[in-house]
């Protein structure tokens with residue numbers, strides 16, 4: 491692979507609000523899950539959830555990860571958090587290779603890396619009050635006495651827009667948007683540097699989504715946070731991200747700045763995703779590219795380019811040769827995995 495998926499990072503606004511130092515580097519990451527069956531319960535196959543993913547994230551940047559359900563983006567977030575033990579490859583966080591470190595060795599890293607989940611209710615202990623939930627990280631990491639911890643909890647509630655009395659109530663007493671605010675408060679409690687946001691607004695009403703997204707943007711600016719922002723909705727990812735990686739069946743198929751993904755997508759799959767976003771200008775229309783079929787099973791991925799079974803322009807070579815993720819000529823910030831990159835224009839405005 492050409493000099494890669496690493497570095498880079500441009501901003502939607504053109505404003506340089508993040509330092510260019512790298513905080514996270516992922517190299518050829520594979521996450522395969524064995525499938526067992528038969529009388530002897532032997533391994534009969536492997537789900538190739540991630541199949542050689544490489545990228546880097548700069549401090550203060552938001553890297554968006556987008557793709558249909560089953561493309562591996564949630565698995566990627568969880569592998570980075572070491573909720574799974576990667577099958578192969580490396581995860582380097584703050585210059586330290588954490589891929590094979592034991593759980594107790596990476597405990598202190600949990601302060602630096604946090605996660606916001608799609609369904610905050612599932613991740614909040616229903617038997618604890620919100621105050622207890624928010625105090626827990628300070629207790630685990632032995633931070634402050636009881637008075638100081640309660641002061642911190644009050645500050646967190648205030649910062650995410652919840653009333654001071656929210657600390658005495660239980661998660662089920664809150665709406666979905668309020669529960670996501672609690673999830674965010676817990677994620678920022680220990681002042682992390684990186685937060686993996688896994689579909690943080692996809693379970694919320696559209697009217698609430700923008701409030702949560704704006705809160706995340708404000709917190710990023712205040713705290714210098716780095717986000718890995720995972721979502722299936724490209725419009726949301728575009729709004730949040732400096733750069734975007736498009737995933738298909740366990741691989742990154744295109745990665746570049748948010749502007750370029752929107753203005754000049756190259757991979758046929760990215761072009762199809764872009765075509766599904768409504769055009770805000772009523773005088774313009776865009777034909778939606780309909781892909782046939784569903785994402786194939788990662789248990790038995792297609793040969794060659796994994797997208798060939800749905801690609802409208804697939805040719806013979808696509809069925810046998812795997813395209814590598816490569817820089818576009820003269821453009822180090824635009825990587826595409828397609829044998830015919832730059833030759834296919836499906837989007838019709």
Ligand code: SF4
Pocket residue numbers: 757758759795796797798799801802803804805808813827828829830831
């Ligand atoms: Fe389509 Fe072939 Fe490109 Fe894959 S390599 S996206 S099948 S044209």
